[in-house]
Amino acid sequence: MGGKSYYCDYCCCFMKNDINVRKLHNAGMLHTAAKVTYMQRFENPAQILKKERLKKPCRRFFSGYCQFQLFCNYGHYSPEDIKRLEKIVSQQKKGRRRKKGNKPSKKVQNKKLPPSMQSIDINKMKQFNQNLDWELGLNQ
Incomplete structure (x- = not known):
């Protein structure tokens, strides 16, 4: 078939x-x-590191094969893997500090932006709506 x-x-x-x-x-x-x-693969490295630090190494996994895999109560990360995770987490923390420490850039003036990207002036909008009402004959 x-x-x-x-x-x-x-x-x-x-x-x-x-x-x-x-x-x-x-x-x-x-x-x-x-x-x-x-x-x-997409889990936060800091959370993985926190969980793995609490676990003891799995003898079955490091001797060849652990039949429990995801459901094993012991850790499947080698000391080298944990060091790599620590390095990744520390790099992420440094990146966050840099982002927080950056000073906000000066506000771009409306004159430099094209009309479609300029901020809206409420007074102009109210005036436009009044003119529109008059043209449509709604102010009678």
């Missing part, structure tokens, strides 16, 4: 393009673990 197949980006596998097959796959443990592993 031909047809298009569905590719799961998290698990890197193809399957039959059927809604029931996809639902069954997405509810599975392997897919859930692969998705969480993928989403951890």
Whole structure:
């Protein structure tokens, strides 16, 4: 039976393009673990570092394979990985300090901007609306 197949980006596998097959796959443990592993890439490094510092190293993981993977109560980061995380977190903190320390730039004068980008003068707007009402005959 031909047809298009569905590719799961998290698990890197193809399957039959059927809604029931996809639902069954997405509810599975392997897919859930692969998705969480993928989403951890975008987690804040400071939070990861905080969690990993509280954990003891996992003997199973460092001896070859930990069957618990994401659900393991022990840390899967080596001391070198933790040092890299510390370096990344310290660089992020320095970047935040620089941003806060910058003085705000002087306000750009309206005369230099094109008319579409100039700030709105409320008095001119009120005057324009009064003129418009008169033209439409609403002030009778």
